[in-house]
């Protein structure tokens with residue numbers, strides 16, 4: 067691209083805005099930003115910059131654009147689809163210094179925060195007053211609100227309460243030319259097009275979010291939790307289907323299979339038995355209703371073949387059970403050197419047959435798959451375990467992951483429930499959407515970012531340049547490597 | 555190396571769960587100053603990258619507080635990662651001569667109780683003679699910031715304290731319940747001799763016979779944490795030999811930093827077949843003194859110590875050794891004590907071994923935060939089981955013109971058993 071400023075010149079200008087300590091160009095530092103929570107694809111950016119305010123973000127965007135550089139926003143870097151993975155020649159704008167809580171209005175039930183604020187810190191901030199922020203990704207202790215907005219993240223309790231998109235009231239965004247716009251506001255509905263819905267889930271392609279107004283909810287009067295074990299995922303899946311068919315809407319209903327249980331136990335020291343499947347369910351609301359729902363659900367689980375039912379005796383025990391579930395992904399690191407987290411959606415009623423199919427697909431590839439998932443909305447997280455040191459295993463794992471996603475689409479589901487498309491799943495978009503659908507999505511994006519300078523190369527499947535081999539260990543086109551050609 | 559036989563840096567799955575507990579990440583929000591970032595740097599070095607000054611800076615800024623280990627669902631041995639990475643740095647000669655000089659000055663002083671005692675004597679003389687004022691005013695302290703730092707940190711000492719030594723053998727009061735050996739600790743022994751004396755009295759009152767093997771040097775903890783492995787192995791071997799010779803089969807430690815090191819000697823000697831098994835067997839017999847006492851029924855009656863007492867959990871006790879409840883239980887059992895937690899109690903105070911001497915700015919930031927949190931409890935008394943933390947918190951409070959009275963839990967227990975008032979130093 068012409069007019070491209072050298073890294074040193076650009077870094078000098080950026081440093082003047084954010085301070086030298088918040089601008090990295092040394093390889094020793096850039097290497098820590100090469101990937102997000104998905105580690106098997108890495109790209110080193112040219113510059114990483116950490117602005118401290120909306121004004122600084124706007125100035126950084128202007129400078130990076132003037133220098134002809136693509137911009138990759140980054141929150142806490144826990145994304146699982148390579149959404150925050152840098153692209154060659156890029157400037158990574160990391161929002162992790164912007165974590166002030168700006169305003170709280172409990173009367174009207176909202177809070178305004180900077181994008182780097184950690185999800186759980188929102189709840190911590192208002193918890194003493196009896197409020198909380200509902201979307202609870204398992205990574206809530208570290209993922210940022212900005213990342214949640216970009217990925218429309220969900221969590222166990224989104225079955226009842228909805229995803230991030232249902233909890234964002236307003237946002238301040240820095241656009242491609244450095245303009246700052248406010249979308250939405252504290253009111254529950256604003257007139258005109260719902261631009262917020264276009265922003266939430268846009269995976270960093272619309273602009274950089276620098277403030278977010280979130281809805282706060284009152285803590286439910288009561289919560290009842292139970293943990294049930296089953297001989298296999300067949301009975302577990304059956305229990306989930308029957309509970310929901312009985313008209314019970316759990317606050318959360320999560321399932322883990324044998325391997326996932328082993329990993330969670332190793333990470334937390336929980337005394338869970340070695341069984342084929344386990345369910346963890348929360349019911350919340352007014353006490354009388356909760357007691358009734360939870361008693362009925364327990365009975366249904368028994369009838370569906372539960373081996374054992376456990377009720378936490380106090381809040382600490384309950385938290386520990388949830389910690390077991392929430393650490394399960396990362397805990398898989400204890401039972402396998404490497405793994406890929408997939409994120410597919412299937413109709414709830416298909417849980418049992420899909421899991422059996424996954425198992426046989428895994429056998430064919432000679433690999434193991436652990437399953438942790440939001441059973442209530444059919445959002446599967448198959449974790450494909452492999453050892454990168456073994457010749458060919460990573461490729462086979464990749465293949466298996468892709469096959470699983472395509473199977474989800476075949477069964478009427480989707481290639482992502484909540485982790486986003488990012489770099490990783492762009493290739494599968496064409497399995498789900500036709501050319502017209504994709505074209506329309508690109509128009510929406512172009513309305514915000516005509517040059518495609520924000521997070522290029524993500525989400526949309528791209529045609530290959532000659533000599534290029536995509537994927538991990540792939541070969542970049544020389545023109546891309548040298549920066550002459552940019553993949554938007 | 556981890557159980558799987560591969561380098562522990564490779565066990566990290568990049569989930570980021572360790573970031574929100576890391577003091578340096580919380581302060582600055584920058585990835586290279588987070589556990590995940592430091593592991594990446596260690597990994598790059600493993601892949602052959604020569605340590606650059608930037609890498610060294612980010613590794614040095616780690617406090618070694620081990621909060622990240624407790625938070626990691628994947629069980630990454632960050633302690634091994636950082637110690638190895640630091641050992642590589644030391645071996646690579648990347649440090650500037652000034653930095654290297656300062657470090658070697660620290661290491662020729664701190665881990666040597668004998669030299670430390672001589673230095674403490676001069677420090678005492680300097681202060682007592684009024685020369686301190688002179689040097690401060692003359693700007694000498696500014697010329698040698700390190701000297702000033704040491705001066706600001708070191709507690710006020712009496713001559714008797716500086717020259718105190720411990721009895722080799724203390725009998726049990728009443729019928730003996732067993733025999734234990736005590737590790738003296740170097741900084742502890744010189745700057746906080748009261749802690750060792752109190753430990754001996756409490757153990758004796760509780761019915762234990764205590765031996766303090768003579769000629770104990772430093773246990774090697776400070777050196778391990780800074781990547782000076784060879785030096786550490788030498789010190790550790792010497793100490794283990796002395797303690798083993800005592801014939802005791804329980805080795806008690808009252809300084810958290812020493813305890814966390816001595817409990818985990820296996821990996822330091824991983825490549826030394828002659829010593830490995832011996833070191834592991836030794837580690838199994840090491841206990842923190844509060845852990846030891848909380849596990850047996852109390853024998854000596856406790857006198858009331860009325861007052862609100864804040865508990866500071868030192869990283870090397872809480873995170874590295876996982877000893878959380880025992881010291882709290884012992885203190886709570888004292889009649890009249892109202893034990894309260896320090897907000898953000900799992901955050902490091904910035905003392906961290908030699909950190910407050912070499913990473914002044916970061917250490918001050920964390921120290922100020924800790925001091926604020928301690929004051930927020932409104933408690934006039936503070937229990938802190940690590941000499942480094944106590945020095946740090948008292949220094950910051952002193953600079954802020956605030957004050958609490960700090961003591962080691964064992965000193966508080968001792969005062970209760972002896973029927974004396976709350977012990978400790980004021981900041």
Ligand SMILES: Cc1cc2nc3c(=O)[nH]c(=O)nc-3n(C[C@H](O)[C@H](O)[C@H](O)COP(=O)(O)OP(=O)(O)OC[C@H]3O[C@@H](n4cnc5c(N)ncnc54)[C@H](O)[C@@H]3O)c2cc1C
Nearest residue numbers: 141142143144145149204210212213216219220270275484
């Ligand atoms: C162990 C583990 C468990 C997880 N569990 C869940 C789960 O239960 N549910 C779930 O939905 N996800 C889960 N995730 C995935 C991940 O945590 C979420 O996608 C999260 O929202 C990412 O937030 P982040 O701050 O880490 O963002 P990053 O990974 O840094 O970025 C994510 C995307 O957001 C963009 N972005 C970040 N900040 C901004 C901003 N301010 N403006 C514009 N764009 C921005 C980036 O460009 C990128 O495309 C899990 C991850 C891990 C490691």
Ligand code: SF4
Nearest residue numbers: 576616617619620622
């Ligand atoms: S030891 Fe403490 S300072 Fe160092 S990386 Fe871990 S949490 Fe951070």
Ligand code: SF4
Nearest residue numbers: 566567569570572626
């Ligand atoms: S918590 Fe453990 S696995 Fe996760 S990033 Fe930190 S060290 Fe790596």
